[in-house]
Every structure is written in structure tokens, then in C-alpha cells.
Amino acid sequence: xxxxxxxxxxxxxxxxxxxxxxxxxxxxxxxxxxxxxxxxxxxxxxxxxxxxxxxxxxxxxxxxxxxxxxxxxxxxxxxxxxxxxxxxxxxxxxxxxxxxxxxxxxxxxxxxxxxxxxxxxxxxxxxxxxxxxxxxxxxxxxxxxxxxxxxxxxxxxxxxxxxxxxxxxxxxxxxxxxxxxxxxxxxxxxxxxxxxxxxxxxxxxxxxxxxxxxxxxxxxxxxxxxxxxxxxxxxxxxxxxxxxxxxxxxxxxxxxxxxxxxxxxxxxxxxxxxxxxxxxxxxxxxxxxxxxxxxxxxxxxxxxxxxxxxxxxxxxxxxxxxxxxxxxxxxxxxxxxxxxxxxxxxxxxxxxxxxxxxxxxxxxxxxxxxxxxxxxxxxxxxxxxxxxxxxxxxxxxxxxxxxxxxxxxxxxxxxxxxxxxxxxxxxxxxxxxxxxxxxxxxxxxxxxxxxxxxxxxxxxxxxxxxxxxxxxxxxxxxxxxxxxxxxxxxxxxxxxxxxxxxxxxxxxxxxxxxxxxxxxxxxxxxxxxxxxxxxxxxxxxxxxxxxxxxxxx
Amino acid sequence: xxxxxxxxxxxxxxxxxxxxxxxxxxxxxxxxxxxxxxxxxxxxxxxxxxxxxxxxxxxxxxxxxxxxxxxxxxxxxxxxxxxxxxxxxxxxxxxxxxxxxxxxxxxxxxxxxxxxxxxxxxxxxxxxxxxxxxxxxxxxxxxxxxxxxxxxxxxxxxxxxxxxxxxxxxxxxxxxxxxxxxxxxxxxxxxxxxxxxxxxxxxxxxxxxxxxxxxxxxxxxxxxxxxxxxxxxxxxxxxxxxxxxxxxxxxxxxxxxxxxxxxxxxxxxxxxxxxxxxxxxxxxxxxxxxxxxxxxxxxxxxxxxxxxxxxxxxxxxxxxxx
Numbered sequence: 001x002x003x004x005x006x007x008x009x010x011x012x013x014x015x016x017x018x019x020x021x022x023x024x025x026x027x028x029x030x031x032x033x034x035x036x037x038x039x040x041x042x043x044x045x046x047x048x049x050x051x052x053x054x055x056x057x058x059x060x061x062x063x064x065x066x067x068x069x070x071x072x073x074x075x076x077x078x079x080x081x082x083x084x085x086x087x088x089x090x091x092x093x094x095x096x097x098x099x100x101x102x103x104x105x106x107x108x109x110x111x112x113x114x115x116x117x118x119x120x121x122x123x124x125x126x127x128x129x130x131x132x133x134x135x136x137x138x139x140x141x142x143x144x145x146x147x148x149x150x151x152x153x154x155x156x157x158x159x160x161x162x163x164x165x166x167x168x169x170x171x172x173x174x175x176x177x178x179x180x181x182x183x184x185x186x187x188x189x190x191x192x193x194x195x196x197x198x199x200x201x202x203x204x205x206x207x208x209x210x211x212x213x214x215x216x217x218x219x220x221x222x223x224x225x226x227x228x229x230x231x232x233x234x235x236x237x238x239x240x241x242x243x244x245x246x247x248x249x250x251x252x253x254x255x256x257x258x259x260x261x262x263x264x265x266x267x268x269x270x271x272x273x274x275x276x277x278x279x280x281x282x283x284x285x286x287x288x289x290x291x292x293x294x295x296x297x298x299x300x301x302x303x304x305x306x307x308x309x310x311x312x313x314x315x316x317x318x319x320x321x322x323x324x325x326x327x328x329x330x331x332x333x334x335x336x337x338x339x340x341x342x343x344x345x346x347x348x349x350x351x352x353x354x355x356x357x358x359x360x361x362x363x364x365x366x367x368x369x370x371x372x373x374x375x376x377x378x379x380x381x382x383x384x385x386x387x388x389x390x391x392x393x394x395x396x397x398x399x400x401x402x403x404x405x406x407x408x409x410x411x412x413x414x415x416x417x418x419x420x421x422x423x424x425x426x427x428x429x430x431x432x433x434x435x436x437x438x439x440x441x442x443x444x445x446x447x448x449x450x451x452x453x454x455x456x457x458x459x460x461x462x463x464x465x466x467x468x469x470x471x472x473x474x475x476x477x478x479x480x481x482x483x484x485x486x487x488x489x490x491x492x493x494x495x496x497x498x499x500x501x502x503x504x505x506x507x508x509x510x511x512x513x514x515x516x517x518x519x520x521x522x523x524x525x526x527x528x529x530x531x532x533x534x535x536x537x538x539x540x541x542x543x544x545x546x547x548x549x550x551x552x553x
Numbered sequence: 554x555x556x557x558x559x560x561x562x563x564x565x566x567x568x569x570x571x572x573x574x575x576x577x578x579x580x581x582x583x584x585x586x587x588x589x590x591x592x593x594x595x596x597x598x599x600x601x602x603x604x605x606x607x608x609x610x611x612x613x614x615x616x617x618x619x620x621x622x623x624x625x626x627x628x629x630x631x632x633x634x635x636x637x638x639x640x641x642x643x644x645x646x647x648x649x650x651x652x653x654x655x656x657x658x659x660x661x662x663x664x665x666x667x668x669x670x671x672x673x674x675x676x677x678x679x680x681x682x683x684x685x686x687x688x689x690x691x692x693x694x695x696x697x698x699x700x701x702x703x704x705x706x707x708x709x710x711x712x713x714x715x716x717x718x719x720x721x722x723x724x725x726x727x728x729x730x731x732x733x734x735x736x737x738x739x740x741x742x743x744x745x746x747x748x749x750x751x752x753x754x755x756x757x758x759x760x761x762x763x764x765x766x767x768x769x770x771x772x773x774x775x776x777x778x779x780x781x782x783x784x785x786x787x788x789x790x791x792x793x794x795x796x797x798x799x800x801x802x803x804x805x806x807x808x809x810x811x812x813x814x815x816x817x818x819x820x821x822x823x824x825x826x827x828x829x830x831x832x833x834x835x836x837x838x839x840x841x842x843x844x845x846x847x848x849x850x851x852x853x854x855x856x857x858x859x860x861x862x863x864x865x866x867x868x869x870x871x872x873x874x875x
Contacts, residue, residue, distance in 0.1 A: 131764075135762065136763065137764055238748050238749040238750075248715065248751075251615060251616065252714040253611075253615060253867075253871070254615035254618060254619050330781070331782070331783070334763075334782075345589070346589055346592075346593070347589055347592075347605060412619065417623055419620075420625045501606065502578070502626070503579055503580065503604040503625070504576070504606075514585070514607060514608075515585065517609075517751050518584055518752055518755060518758070519752075519755045519757075519758030520585070521758075523586075
């Protein structure tokens with residue numbers, strides 16, 4: 001910390017650029033917050049894993065990790081599930097993105113919406129739906145049993161993998177799609193003019209062009225799947241996985257040291273991927289374009305892409321339909337009588353309200369501070385700005401379970417007693433996502449010419465007035481992007497906040513997980529349904545505001 | 554920007570002070586569904602509002618233990634008797650003499666009023682008869698029967714790491730068979746267990762839905778599923794089952810003591826007990842009938858022994874099965 005800060009300040013003096021006092025204060029404020037709410041919890045997990053603070057440095061916990069087969073099994077399962085899910089997701093997301101970007105029918109727009117739908121649902125929703133369909137007495141399992149006599153059970157490793165494929169698909173799809181959409185069509189045209197067939201063009205031109213995006217998507221999905229916490233809990237059938245085991249170690253056995261060790265194994269891959277992406281994987285997006293239509297696909301190729309996309313879209317829709325159905329019938333598959341009983345859940349409604357409030361303020365804070373930091377990073381010579389940028393972006397990569405354990409370690413005792421407060425929930429959600437506001441703030445500032453601000457200054461505005469009157473309005477789209485993303489993810493996030501809830505300060509997503517744990521499938525489905533509707537409604541409202549104000553999200 | 558800061562700030566302040574004197578914060582291990590009805594009862598009969606957090610027993614205990622002396626709740630309604638004994642031993646509980654509890658027999662409450670037992674519950678098997686028939690399995694009648702290889706992969710047992718139901722099962726086996734024999738039994742049973750679940754009610758639900766033929770669980774979880782129309786039946790193994798007193802208590806130096814006392818009083822009233830009796834097999838107030846209509850074969854469960862040996866048993870369990 002110290003070393004970096006002196007280095008940074010020396011650069012700052014060399015340039016001799018003056019930073020206004022207000023910005024300096026803001027920068028320090030954000031730096032302290034970033035330290036307290038991102039770095040310190042992660043450091044605490046590392047420190048705890050070595051037993052420091054509980055009687056001195058020891059490697060005992062690591063020895064136990066490697067000598068106990070179940071911990072090792074957890075590491076292996078999480079890794080294996082991550083690798084398999086990632087590969088399958090890429091194999092589906094690439095054709096899906098090709099189909100959507102290279103066909104102009106209504107259907108492709110619908111498919112795009114379906115592909116993104118899982119983003120608005122709690123992460124374990126597919127586990128619920130899979131149990132309804134493929135549990136040992138599931139709707140489909142029974143059908144299979146009747147015809148073939150085979151017994152199907154979705155519980156366990158493969159159930160987790162399938163749930164992850166469905167749940168993390170949109171993340172990869174989004175990134176690959178945007179890269180394919182922005183590709184210059186003339187390159188593909190040139191390839192085909194030179195005699196290459198469409199298949200060859202896709203292999204030799206399109207995919208290499210999208211290569212960086214595909215690699216990035218794969219890495220991010222891998223890290224998310226590795227850190228998956230709720231699917232193993234719901235559908236894992238007692239199999240060991242890193243994040244869920246770490247959670248059970250904390251809540252069931254109060255074994256924070258061992259949980260911290262598991263946390264370290266969660267965070268090392270995330271850290272490696274993050275460093276690789278930030279420093280080694282430079283964007284070399286060739287020949288992007290703003291105008292121009294993407295090349296249409298040949299009928300044969302299109303049929304294949306369409307087939308794969310349809311299968312995936314169908315699967316996603318079936319999953320959502322199952323959840324909705326099970327919300328409205330007594331007991332799905334056993335007593336299919338219509339009922340609204342599952343919705344008469346008084347605490348559930350309270351927790352939904354809490355979720356909306358917490359997510360709203362977290363989004364406000366993350367987007368506001370994020371773009372402010374983005375502005376200062378792009379325009380002001382504030383001290384430690386590289387380190388601050390690094391920390392904020394790193395926050396995005398930290399597995400929620402690690403963050404949750406870190407928060408318990410720091411805020412659950414003297415001098416802070418913050419667990420169970422709305423304040424800590426907001427801070428937790430905001431600082432895990434502040435990187436999104438920051439990134440969109442920086443990229444927006446890079447597109448704005450400094451001359452605008454200089455003009456404002458020449459006309460006599462002070463630096464703060466310039467920010468308020470000129471820069472802030474121009475940053476609105478970046479703010480909206482950060483706000484929407486943080487709000488959406490905060491509404492459905494579980495893995496970190498589950499450590500921080502308290503009586504009266506529970507949230508909808510962890511509550512639904514608890515219902516699923518009590519095997520109250522109908523109520524869990526009903527609450528999930530309402531949660532999805534609320535998130536979609538909020539997104540709709542934002543879309544309307546966005547259209548009215550003419551800014552773009 | 555300033556406006557936001559003010560707005561955010563005032564919201565935090567508001568929510569921090571929110572509540573007031575007549576709100577009580579509560580941990581429970583009871584299922585969400587029945588607890589919502591209890592809370593509605595409290596809020597109707599007293600002027601107290603209840604904020605609730607439901608966890609499985611071991612989770613709740615581990616949370617309390619790590620938070621003490623700054624427990625994030627005022628009271629507990631719904632917890633294992635053995636944990637009450639440990640908590641009392643460690644001085645975590647507040648004494649309160651409640652008048653409404655006077656006619657409840659002494660064996661169900663602490664002489665110093667540190668904890669109050671409001672109902673009791675016991676281990677039982679949830680059996681899905683349709684599955685038994687389909688798969689040609691016999692109906693098990695005893696704990697011993699469960700070791701039969703025909704049940705391989707058909708039994709679901711809660712994990713004692715999180716579930717109090719499972720701890721009751723493990724500790725009562727030890728009291729029935731002796732410790733060594735019980736460990737041997739559990740290791741053999743492990744061969745037949747298809748899944749270890751997190752909560753103690755889940756096995757009843759899983760057996761009811763037909764995911765597994767047999768769930769080791771507790772009485773009311775099975776009765777609830779039967780009422781909902783699932784093809785599930787309750788079996789009390791021949792050797793007998795352990796039972797546990799379900800208790801309520803106030804934490805020492807709780808912030809909202811007066812409100813918590815009102816809740817304890819309410820639980821002990823006829824109205825409170827009658828409400829509880831609607832979703833419990835047996836309650837502790839004389840003259841109030843629970844939901845059960847037969848005499849279950851209960852062993853003379855020693856909660857004090859269970860409390861004293863809990864930590865050792867759990868460590869052994871983790872060594873053997875985790």
C-alpha cells in the first residue's frame with residue numbers, strides 16, 4: 001500500500017498538475033471506502049486462513065484442507081463443474097449469437113430477449129425448475145420411467161452443471177453477441193468473395209475476430225461457475241463444492257478458519273483470471289463498425305445455428321414456465337389444482353420491499369461513486385488512481401462467498417457491529433459492483449473531448465461548476481448503465497448477503513433460498529415469480545425514463 | 554448529488570432507529586410457514602411487532618455463539634432444549650418469571666425462568682407408500698430395518714452439521730444403543746442414505762414428493778405433508794424415538810426486554826398455546842390438545858447428556874462423515 005502510494009504521488013508531483021481540493025477530498029473518501037469495503041474483507045479472509053488473530057501464524061488449516069478428502073473433493077467438483085459448464089456455454093452461446101446477429105426476423109429479437117432472461121432471476125431458479133422436472137419424481141422423470149423403466153435423478157454433480165449452464169449462459173452470450181454485432185461486415189464479405197464458404201468464413205474470419213470476446217466470456221463464466229454457491233446447495237444433493245461448503249462451515253460449524261481456507265481457493269482462480277484479463281488480454285478489436293448490416297447466413301448454416309438456439313431458448317422458457325406453474329398450483333405434479341395460497345406470504349412481501357430499497361440505494365451509490373471515480377481517473381491527477389481503479393474492478397471479480405465471510409470477520413465484532421444493518425447490506429452490494437459504474441464512466445470520458453470542459457472553464461466556470469453543468473449531464477448514460485446493472489444483480493444476489501441478514505433485515509433472494517431449503521417449492525416459486533416481475537418492471541420503468549430523457553443505456 | 558447524500562443518510566438513520574420499543578427481533582428454527590402464523594398471533598394479541606429470521610438449529614446456534622454477547626436478536630422462539638441448557642450454562646439468558654406459565658409443569662421450564670418449553674416434538678420416519686409399492690420394498694418398522702440393503706439410496710437424512718432434527722436422531726440412537734453401537738449403525742446406514750439434507754423438515758418433503766422412499770425427520774413435518782394431501786405416512790420405529798422440548802428464551806441484556814417478555818407471556822397463554830397446538834403434536838400446557846391422536850413410543854431422552862456431549866459427538870460426526 002505505502003509503496004504504491006509514494007510512487008503515485010511522485011508521478012503526481014512530476015506532472016505538477018493541480019487537483020482541486022474538493023476532488024482530492026472525494027478521491028481520498030472513495031479510497032478509504034474502497035479499502036474498507038473491498039480490500040479489507042478479502043485481506044481478512046487471507047489472514048484468517050493462516051490462523052493469524054487466533055493464536056499466530058499456522059499452516060495447519062491448509063494441511064487439513066489437503067489431508068481431508070471432502071475439502072479436496074469440493075475443490076475438484078467446483079473446478080470440474082466450472083470447466084464443463086464453461087465449455088458447454090461457449091458451444092451454445094457462439095451459434096446463438098451468430099444466429100441473433102445475422103438474421104433480422106422478429107424471432108431473433110425474441111430469442112435475444114430469452115437469452116438474457118436468466119439475468120433477472122435468482123441464480124438458483126434453474127435448480128428449482130430442474131427438480132420440478134427431473135427430480136426422482138419429476139414431471140419428465142416419471143414419463144421417462146414409464147416408457148423406459150430408467151430412473152432419473154438430477155441431484156448431484158450433473159444437476160449443478162446443468163443449472164449453471166442455464167444460469168450463466170446470458171453472461172457469455174451478451175459479451176459474444178456484442179462483439180459479433182460490431183464486426184465489420186466487409187471482412188466476411190471479402191472472405192466469401194475470395195471463394196471461402198460460409199462455414200470456412202465463420203471458422204477463419206468471424207470466430208478469430210470475436211476471439212478476445214469469446215476468451216473473456218469463457219473466463220468470466222468459469223470464475224462465476226467456480227464460485228457458484230446456491231445451485232450446489234439446492235440441487236447438489238450433498239456433494240461437496242467450495243462455496244457451499246464454505247458457507248456451511250461458517251453457518252453450521254462456525255469454523256471460520258477452514259471457511260477462509262476454502263475462500264482462498266475460491267479467490268486465487270478469480271484473482272488469476274482478473275489479472276490476466278486486465279493486464280495481458282488487451283482488447284484488439286479489429287475493424288469495428290458503427291454502420292453496416294451483419295452478413296446474413298446461408299440457409300444451411302443458419303438452420304444449424306437456428307436449431308441450437310431454438311433448443312436453448314426452449315429449455316430456458318420451459319424452466320421459467322415450470323416455476324410460474326408451480327407458483328400457481330397446490331403441489332406441482334401431485335396436486336395440480338389452481339391456488340393463490342403460495343402468494344399469501346407476509347414476511348415474503350416485507351423482504352421483497354427490503355430488497356428493492358437496498359438494491360436501489362446500492363445502485364445509486366455504486367453508479368454515483370463509480371462515475372465520479374471514473375471522471376477523476378480520466379481527467380484528474382488524483383493520487384493512487386491506478387490502485388483505486390484496480391481495487392474497484394477487483395471488487396467485481398471477488399466471489400460473493402469470500403466477500404460475505406470477509407464482512408463477517410470485519411464487521412461482526414468490535415469496533416464495528418454492522419451485520420444485520422441495512423447500511424452494511426447496501427455497502428456490500430454497492431462496492432461489489434462499483435467497478436461497472438467506474439468502467440462505463442471512464443469509457444464515456446474517453447469519448448468526450450477535453451475541449452468541452454476547457455470551453456466551459458474559459459467561459460468562467462469553476463471546476464465544480466464545469467462538472468455539474470457540463471460533465472455530469474454527459475455522463476448520464478454511464479450512470480444509468482451502472483445503476484441498472486447494480487440494481488438488477490443486487491435484487492437477485494444471495495452468496496454474499498446471506499451472511500449479513502438479520503431479523504427484520506432479511507432480503508428476498510436469501511429468503512427464497514431458505515424456502516427451497518425447507519422444500520417449500522410452491523412458496524419458493526411464487527416468491528421467485530414476484531421477484532422476476534419486480535425486476536422486469538423496474539427495468540421497464542428505466543427504459544421509459546431513458547427514452548424520455550433521450551439518453552442511452 | 555447533495556440531495557442524494559441527504560436522502561441516503563436519512564434512510565440509514567431511519568432504518569437504524571426503525572422499530573421502537575414494541576418491536577422484538579427473534580431467531581427461530583421453526584418452519585417459516587408455522588412461524589408466520591405465530592407471529593400473526595403475537596401481533597394480534599399484544600402490541601408487539603416481530604422481526605424474524607429463520608435458520609436451522611445448528612446454524613442458529615452457531616450464529617448466536619459467534620455474536621454473543623452482542624446477539625443480533627432479543628429472543629429465541631423455537632430451539633432445541635439442549636441448546637437452552639448450554640446457553641444457560643454460559644450465562645447467555647435472561648431470567649424472567651412469567652405468570653401465564655404457572656400451570657405448565659416444572660419439567661418443561663427452567664426454575665429461574667431462563668427458558669420456557671412450549672411444545673415437544675420427536676423423530677419419526679416419513680414413508681412414501683407409493684414408492685415402496687412401486688419398488689417392491691417392505692415397510693420399515695424399526696431403526697434396524699433401515700440397514701437392509703433393499704433401501705440403498707432410498708433414505709434421506711438431515712445433516713447434523715446444520716439440523717437439530719438430525720442431532721436429536723444421532724443423540725437418541727446413542728441413548729438407545731450405546732455410543733459405539735450407534736456409530737457402527739450410522740456408518741452402516743450411510744450406505745443406504747441417498748442424500749443428506751440441510752434442514753430437518755426437508756426429508757419429509759422429499760419423501761412426500763417421492764424423491765426418496767424414506768425420510769428421517771420429525772413428527773409435524775410429516776403431519777403437515779399428510780394434510781396437504783401427499784401420499785406419505787408416519788412410522789415410529791419400534792425401538793422408540795427421541796423427543797425434544799422446543800423452547801423459547803430471552804437473551805441476556807436484550808435491547809427490547811419488555812417486548813420480549815410480552816411475547817413469552819403470550820406463548821404461555823391459552824390463546825398462544827392453542828395456536829401452537831394447531832401446528833404441533835403436543836404442547837406443554839395441561840388441557841391443550843395437540844394434533845396427534847396416538848401415543849408415540851418415546852424414549853426417556855436425556856437432554857442434559859446431549860447438551861454435555863454435543864460438541865464431542867459433532868466432532869466425531871465431522872471426522873467420520875464430512
